[in-house]
Amino acid sequence: MAGDEVLVAPNILEYPYKRTVGPIIGRFLTGLRERRIEGIRATDGRVLCPPVEYDPANGESLTEDAFVPLADTGTVTTWTWVGRPREEHPLDHPFAFALIQLDGADTGMLHAVDAGERSEMRTGMRVRAHWRDEREGAITDICCFKPEQDA
Amino acid sequence: MSDAAVEEGPVRSIRTPQHFVYQYSPGQATSRFLRGLEQGRILGQRCPQCGKVYTPPRGACASDGVPTTDEVELPGTGTVTTFCVVNVPFYGQKIEIPYVSATVLLDGADIGLFHLIQEVAADKVHMGMRVEPVWVEPADRTPSLESIKYFRPTGEPDAPFDSYKEHV
Amino acid sequence: MRDVAVVSFAQMPSVRHEESRNEVEMLMPVVAEAIERSGIGRKEIGFTVSGSCDYLAGVPFAFVAGLDSVGAWPPIQESHVEMDGAWALYEAWVRLQYGDIDSALVYAFGKASMGDLPKVLTLQLDPYYVAPLWPDALSMAGLQARAFLDAGHTEAEMAEVAVRSRRSAKDNPNAQVRGDETVDDLLGRPYVAAPLRAHDCAPISDGACAIVLAAGNVARDVCDRPAWITGIDHRIEAHGLGVRDLTTSASTRTAGERAGVGSKPIDVAELYAPFTHQELILRDALGLGDGVSVNPSGGALAANPFMAAGLARIGEVAQRIHRGDASRGVAHATSGPALQQNLVCVLDAEGGK
Numbered sequence: 001m002a003g004d005e006v007l008v009a010p011n012i013l014e015y016p017y018k019r020t021v022g023p024i025i026g027r028f029l030t031g032l033r034e035r036r037i038e039g040i041r042a043t044d045g046r047v048l049c050p051p052v053e054y055d056p057a058n059g060e061s062l063t064e065d066a067f068v069p070l071a072d073t074g075t076v077t078t079w080t081w082v083g084r085p086r087e088e089h090p091l092d093h094p095f096a097f098a099l100i101q102l103d104g105a106d107t108g109m110l111h112a113v114d115a116g117e118r119s120e121m122r123t124g125m126r127v128r129a130h131w132r133d134e135r136e137g138a139i140t141d142i143c144c145f146k147p148e149q150d151a
Numbered sequence: 152m153s154d155a156a157v158e159e160g161p162v163r164s165i166r167t168p169q170h171f172v173y174q175y176s177p178g179q180a181t182s183r184f185l186r187g188l189e190q191g192r193i194l195g196q197r198c199p200q201c202g203k204v205y206t207p208p209r210g211a212c213a214s215d216g217v218p219t220t221d222e223v224e225l226p227g228t229g230t231v232t233t234f235c236v237v238n239v240p241f242y243g244q245k246i247e248i249p250y251v252s253a254t255v256l257l258d259g260a261d262i263g264l265f266h267l268i269q270e271v272a273a274d275k276v277h278m279g280m281r282v283e284p285v286w287v288e289p290a291d292r293t294p295s296l297e298s299i300k301y302f303r304p305t306g307e308p309d310a311p312f313d314s315y316k317e318h319v
Numbered sequence: 320m321r322d323v324a325v326v327s328f329a330q331m332p333s334v335r336h337e338e339s340r341n342e343v344e345m346l347m348p349v350v351a352e353a354i355e356r357s358g359i360g361r362k363e364i365g366f367t368v369s370g371s372c373d374y375l376a377g378v379p380f381a382f383v384a385g386l387d388s389v390g391a392w393p394p395i396q397e398s399h400v401e402m403d404g405a406w407a408l409y410e411a412w413v414r415l416q417y418g419d420i421d422s423a424l425v426y427a428f429g430k431a432s433m434g435d436l437p438k439v440l441t442l443q444l445d446p447y448y449v450a451p452l453w454p455d456a457l458s459m460a461g462l463q464a465r466a467f468l469d470a471g472h473t474e475a476e477m478a479e480v481a482v483r484s485r486r487s488a489k490d491n492p493n494a495q496v497r498g499d500e501t502v503d504d505l506l507g508r509p510y511v512a513a514p515l516r517a518h519d520c521a522p523i524s525d526g527a528c529a530i531v532l533a534a535g536n537v538a539r540d541v542c543d544r545p546a547w548i549t550g551i552d553h554r555i556e557a558h559g560l561g562v563r564d565l566t567t568s569a570s571t572r573t574a575g576e577r578a579g580v581g582s583k584p585i586d587v588a589e590l591y592a593p594f595t596h597q598e599l600i601l602r603d604a605l606g607l608g609d610g611v612s613v614n615p616s617g618g619a620l621a622a623n624p625f626m627a628a629g630l631a632r633i634g635e636v637a638q639r640i641h642r643g644d645a646s647r648g649v650a651h652a653t654s655g656p657a658l659q660q661n662l663v664c665v666l667d668a669e670g671g672k
Contacts, residue, residue: 007185007186009176011175011377011433012172012173013170014171016168018167019165020163021164025447025448026161029162048559077561078565081510083511090452097458110448123469138451139447171435171438175377175378175433178341179341180341181341209341209387210387213386214392215390215392216361217351217390
């Protein structure tokens with residue numbers, strides 16, 4: 001009679017996705033490649049970063065003339081500590097994921113903060129973007145944010 | 152320290168590759184079937200309600216939604232109910248084209264099994280053709296349908312259409 | 320609007336890892352029990368709809384195999400949502416409004432143990448700006464938990480939710496996580512995604528559940544005390560975490576108002592809160608007072624069969640109504656990071672006219 005144990009095998013799911021970005025996201029990512037961060041002004045005057053194609057409040061189309069330059073510094077509005085980074089995480093030592101409201105923007109952008117220790121993190125702290133040496137036009141062109149005083 | 156932007160021109164696309172690893176288990180019924188193949192046996196499971204025999208079994212009768220509890224060993228011979236001659240080369244192809252893949256209604260089963268037909272010219276394969284499995288050497292068998300290399304004609308007269316018309 | 324009620328509910332005990340059965344083998348007894356308890360014959364059911372996620376198995380169209388547990392011959396009217404079964408129930412409720420059929424089977428299942436669920440859930444995120452950073456599901460919840468604490472709450476309040484959940488789960492044979500820990504016990508344990516500790520997070524669970532809905536007189540004929548759906552609504556918020564107020568759940572508040580939660584007293588609430596702080600946010604959004612029994616099943620913190628946990632909340636409220644332990648209850652389901660999308664369903668023993 002056949003054995004009774006169920007069989008188990010690894011199943012690897014891989015997709016090489018390439019996504020077209022369109023003019024709004026494309027402009028933001030092109031800016032990142034040039035170490036430039038931009039936001040977009042929504043219909044109520046709020047500046048959203050990262051920029052979106054449609055105003056989340058009312059669905060109105062937002063266009064390129066609504067882009068607004070932003071600083072590469074900002075404030076942490078919330079954070080969480082990653083004590084044991086996963087392989088796919090942006091940093092390989094403990095770090096924080098955070099929402100960072102860049103100076104000039106009214107909304108937070110999700111990114112990594114390389115603060116060294118959990119005790120260094122707090123809501124309201126000031127951070128600055130650190131750029132990769134080789135950039136390709138992606139959110140990861142910003143390697144991470146670091147506490148402003150460490151810059 | 153270089154400060155290079157990799158490409159010129161506006162960014163039009165990004166690459167977002169994904170890689171996920173799962174531990175997949177086919178469950179009890181299919182595991183028994185696959186282990187059976189490793190032993191050179193073809194197993195099916197019968198539905199206690201309608202009596203139909205499923206191979207490969209997945210543990211459920213798709214018509215009645217009840218567990219198929221009775222194990223049945225099948226002789227291995229069967230009838231080609233439909234087939235396809237593959238002429239198109241594709242990446243990862245293991246067999247020389249043209250080759251034939253077919254649905255074989257195994258004797259004793261009520262659903263067809265998908266496999267290869269060899270040892271016969273592609274243009275001679277036909278519905279109703281009687282076939283038998285050609286097994287991999289016992290030492291090389293694995294819990295996989297690849298333990299059957301392919302099916303080949305038995306040389307018997309064709310099965311009458313009435314005997315498999317419900318499965319076409 | 321046609322009166323539609325939950326007339327039966329069945330579930331399997333949630334386990335960390337269903338080692339030997341595949342999804343169909345797991346689902347068959349659950350579906351069979353729900354149908355048997357409904358008093359409606361399998362072949363009389365007018366519509367079947369399921370909720371599940373192929374990414375739990377990593378197999379495209381994995382959900383189709385689930386139909387083997389239903390017996391889809393002769394051909395049946397069937398649908399599927401790549402979402403929690405609560406949204407499948409919403410579709411079934413809408414379908415029944417048309418008036419040509421009187422019953423529906425809703426089922427949901429998942430074996431999250433097969434993959435890496437916190438990583439799989441990054442697939443829900445903005446693919447341009449967020450997903451390339453791979454913030455796992457715990458981190459996304461952690462961002463919301465920190466905002467919740469900054470708004471004036473404490474880690475002890477969160478731990479209290481876990482304490483209550485574990486204690487309640489002792490009375491639930493289908494729960495996975497039970498215990499008698501105190502708040503101090505739990506606060507002494509390490510963070511997994513600060514400010515979240517393990518007890519603040521739902522477990523990984525393999526599981527399945529099923530519900531049969533029936534309309535009008537069919538429901539009255541087959542069930543002594545149908546759990547009538549007097550209101551059901553779902554709302555979704557903006558995609559970007561940075562544009563949302565993470566300390567409240569505006570979508571739950573709106574869905575609750577539209578479903579009529581506040582129009583009469585509520586006895587029991589089953590809220591799909593896979594993180595402790597979320598239960599507190601949801602209580603507030605639904606305006607639930609101290610007199611409401613929240614998550615007597617233990618909730619998602621006790622058992623989180625992903626894709627079935629929301630449907631199970633509806634089932635848990637319904638079965639309390641069936642047994643006469645409650646008269647009116649609210650069930651909630653959520654989807655997406657940090658309570659992005661929320662469904663609220665009000666069930667009432669006195670809902671059928």
